[in-house]
Amino acid sequence: MDTREDPPIVTCPHCGANVPAGEFCGLCGAHLATGSPRRSHAYAAVPNQRVAHLAIVSTLFPHLAYRRSGPFRVAIVAGGALVVMLAALHLFAPATVAAVFLLPVLYLMYLYEVEVYEDEPWLVVGATMVLGALLGLAFANVAGVSLSQLDLTGDRESAFVLAALAIPIVAQLLMLAGPAFLYTFRARFREPLDGVTFGAASGLGFSLASSLTAFWPLITGPLVANGSPIDWAIRLTRAGLLIALINACTTALIAAALWLHRYDTRRGRRPIMSSLLGALVIALGVQIMVGVIGAVVGELLVGVVLLAAISIVLLLYVRVVIHDALLVEGAEHGVGPEAPCPECHRMVPTMAFCPACGAARAAGTKQGRARLAGGV
């Protein structure tokens, strides 16, 4: 039996609302002790991390509570070790397949784990990962043949225009096709994190198919191939991790901004970084930069270092957008009865943000929210 008294009511210095006491305002997410509305020390999806914290899982898998994300982090490390081991054994074809499948398979597991698709799993997975993969397959075949021909004939100018401008822009638009479909025909997926997830899934599906297509002549070559394992490890880091991450991030970024553009009723409070125009400029700019690097940087290692730097900046940018999106989205949610917070596991009033740890309720699994709040 719970004999504990109700929490006192305090006034949030940021939004002015009377809210249950705690570290954070349950309505606007501001840090109550300091009145900081940005609370940059507590990322809204995983409050025990700063916003400026480099992490793949809590950025692209934001619905996962921190303690449930462990297996995904372990799987990324184990998958990477498997790729390196296969490359060291000169088994480049299996290493390539393991590398390009790693993140998409993890993301498929993530979609299943958090049930972001609600009661339409086939539609959501089909419109994001499968459609992205089909478009990636078709596009990589068409664009790859043209690019290879220009490479072979030594037409550097046309190859540059194709590789650095046309392919990145068209590819980015194709990666947005699936999320755009859901945005248009499934209005009930209204949360910005839905957009993030759909965008990342589509980007990863596209990356999987396009990388497989690009490497297909090598995959179907001799099982034990020649070449330097270090070259291969670098090449697979590029294709399996960096390109996949960049595609997932740029698509998630645009999708998140698109979702916010439609559903955020407080546009005046939205930071410029998460505006649709800002997201488009950043995403297309990054894709063009990646294309330029691929076209003009011949040294594999230099190219990978540059892509790694871009990936880091992009991941941090996506975190800022997710953080902002979760903060401005807060007012959409009401106040409900006490329920365990999925992040800090304390009994707190059901609000937009956990008053104890500051986790955004919208960053929890949808089924979990309903279950824990008794259907609220």
Next chain:
Amino acid sequence: MATITARFCGRCGAALAPGAGFCGRCGTPVVMQAAVAPQPVYRYAPAPPMAYPPGTQGRLPPALIAGGLVLVLIVVAVVVGGIAIAQFAGGKLAPCTVNCAPKIVTPLPEEASYRSSAFNFQVNYSSAWTVRDQDESSVTLGTHVGSVQVVGARGGTPDQAAQAVISSLPSAKWQDVTLVSALKGAHIGDQDGIGAVYSANLIGASQTATKVRFAVIAASRNGVIVVIFAVDPADPKNSPNGIPEGQAFDYLCTEFSWT
């Protein structure tokens, strides 16, 4: 309710230890902290374990997720490895190797030419091709679907020159270079030489791999060695030696002039 009269960092919001000179989280000096009125922080109780019905904390056991993911990767890698073995052992490569189509040397409709000022040889080529690079001893031409490079040098033998070309191909770009066949009757102009056709995977811009066939032909006269390196996308089913522009390359060799 417990009342905690703690102070908080004005920069990051972390609670400050009593008497601390700096914030333990972000390091901001306490003297610089804005005066924050001591405010009681309500501490919520941990949720009782029974709040979670069995099986609802995580849909899958963490070890099972991680193990399953690695297992999926291994299975996929093994399956694709099997496909690769089947491809390799099945002998699907190059049904057409040597002299499998009539060797017809059709004159080109229009010709352009390049003359080496260093070695005084002349290369005649289709005017539809594009000069990509040239200097006093070499020329690189872009053809319809591939390219051809003619390089002059002094010293050595044609064998050595041809081997030097193959061994100088960077392995980061040229993968799985395999000898397909020797080119019997290889010649450059009216000089007999040696030649061979190779298959390879060429990793080009944006790390896109392409199956290619290339021919290396070398011949020497009066101490001058000329090496011709011609590459096309591989088409072993429809083209002699798997090189779609093989006839055009053959014509370039035939029309080569040493003087």
